[in-house]
Amino acid sequence: MNDFALFWEWLSFGMRWLHVVTAIAWIGSSFYFVALDLGLHKRPGLPEGAYGEEWQVHGGGFYHVQKYLVAPAHMPEHLTWFKWEAYTTWMTGFAMLAIVYYAGAELFLIDPNVLDVSAPVAIGISIASLAVGWIVYDLLCRSPLGMNDTRLMLVLFVVLVFMSWGYTQLFTGRAALLHLGAFTATIMSANVFMIIIPNQKVVVADLIAGRKPDPKYGRIAKTRSLHNNYLTLPVLFLMLSNHYPLAFATQFNWVIAVLVFLMGVVIRHYFNTVHARKGNPTWTWLIAAILFVVIMWLSTVPKVLTGEDRAAAGAEPFLASAHFEAVRDTVMGRCSMCHAAEPAWEGIHMAPKSVRLDTDETIAAHAREIYLQAGRSHAMPPGNLTGVTPDERALIVAWFEEARGN
Template identity: 40%
Template sequence: MEAYLFDWLNLFFRWFHVIAGVAWIGASFYFIWLDLSLREPPEHKKEQGIKGDLWAIHGGGFYEVAKYQAGPPQMPSTLHWFKWEAYTTWLTGFALLSVMYYWGAEQYLIDPQKVALGQWQAIGISLAFLAGGFAVYEALLKSPLRQMPKLFAALLYSALVLAAWALDQIFSDRAAYLHVGALIGSIMAGNVLFGIMPAQRELVRAVTAGETPQAHFAELAKLRSTHNNYFTLPLIFIMISNHYPMTYGHEQGWLVLAFIGAISAFARHYFNLKHQDNHQPWILVAAALALFALIGWMLPKPAQPLPESSERVSQQQAMALVTAHCSACHAAKPSHAAFNAPPGGIELEQWSQVTANAARIIPALRTGYMPLGNASGMTEEQRAQLIQALR
């Protein structure tokens, strides 16, 4: 019953999280595009205090959009705000983290081969990391370093890479990636809650009171919004990375994440420039070449050969390894408490089922992704033996 409830909570919060994330990312991308696409308005609009405008066509109609230098002459009766997309994405993401990695800590969060942690110890480290990481970002942002964009970006990127490396030493490979994503998502939501929304409320207050808005509020809010824009593609990669153990299961998984994060953020820069009619296609070419180089570097190594004294295991011995390390989860009726059904629909109770799934089993064994959390204590020699038997 517990596994059944676990599956439904996982499904609900993951579904809700994706829906909210699509709404938030869509709005974020749209407003970055809008702001960068504004052009100098005609003179009669400048006289009205309009800083930039653009025309667009969509859904069978024309749209005229204008951005004021400070604020409109009179506050409109209806003003649309954009905040709940961000808040809902973070709340559902934290709920999913709690269900998947805190409730299921022994399966998904803890890797006893790295650090033997208790459930509450692992949860405490996770929460401390998220809170501490966010505090570091806020300290950097509120320091004079924000006036030096390149240095700020280099320091922030270095801090995230260091965090990825440190997490890789503590948690399971999959959980390490997820926590980097959770930190980035927390920074992004925090940018909305603690920076963008207060700046917008101050802008509305000043315009309503007939005062000239202070520019530094808007400037810092725009900087936070720009950071969120560059964070988005790396974050989306982390959200889908759990389907690709070749990335987080790599022996240098933290470095793979660092490279993919840099490549995707760099590619995003091309589009931000393009919105300003500054076409730099070399950026996409460089990003593609870097990705190809990463793919080449990540080519899986051949399985380590067995010691000369070891004989090739028989089919019966190989099946015994599968039964000992895999079948508790991958069975028609899993005996593992965390699963109500076999993960991925893969059943491994008969040798014919094992050989039919060999193409999926071998990478999972090679990367250490399976057994999940290596709770069964599968040795490297046993991995090599089973890989050899499946070839």
């Protein structure tokens, strides 16, 4: 059993590493081509069908790149396709979803206080949401809304807002933000697999057959590529969020996710504008900074905003010794079955992240982690399996802040 647990842990680590590697390859090539496309120069004397060109220097050499808006007159002998980066990123990401959230559904996916369902039902909801998300998105793009990029983007933003809130009504906070990232990444990958690459293959087939390609295929592919460009940064945040409980395990986690999408839009607007040589809109960084400060505030804002007593946020100090005795009882009763030298929880064979909370000394040593994971947020225990009460969480907050002199 211990050997299997070790194997599963290394499988998770290895798959996560592969996912990061392929994501870097995909995002890197995507950002490069967007910047290249925006920076193209038009000049007299370009080859027939060429839209623009760009001279670049890198790695001790010069590159001369020309773009054909539809296609060149003849099929080139060597043609490099950029597609496997997107495919492998999605496949490894879904593998991570299965390894961590499906195999560990009771710990990481299901919160009975949110939606009390069995593991198979929760997994089914998860998979269905990804598939339905792509179908809805694709239908919107093919509808009359798709003729206007701005109007379409606004409608898609409303969809993302709804999904940000909806996922928090289905899964744990950790799983909700992760699924929002997977939902968006599925749309991005499907854009490549279902639209961009097939459209490019139609153009190639026309060239081989001696036909003049229809420019609509390139136009549609460019629109989907533009969507991917603006969605990339929020997806990265959402994929990282599961390591930061102040993002995923707080009361306003879905609002935080919505604001992250807005941050991604303004940041990409800055780079896209600069790459297109249309100015230097530094105001976008101020907007992004303000949004991030709002996110920080929302992660710890007193719950009085929703009508809950301010004391629940742990604002009132207590004597440290009294706090510690009560906190120790809470931690020993709610956390130490996993965070111990010999965990008693089924399926846990060693203390998660080697954090032991089974003595006074180890509890005090990990005060900050307890405060963030179980006091200021609801990250621990996963899915609140051991039933930590709001009063116990408030006591943890009061204990830590009193000890720190806050």
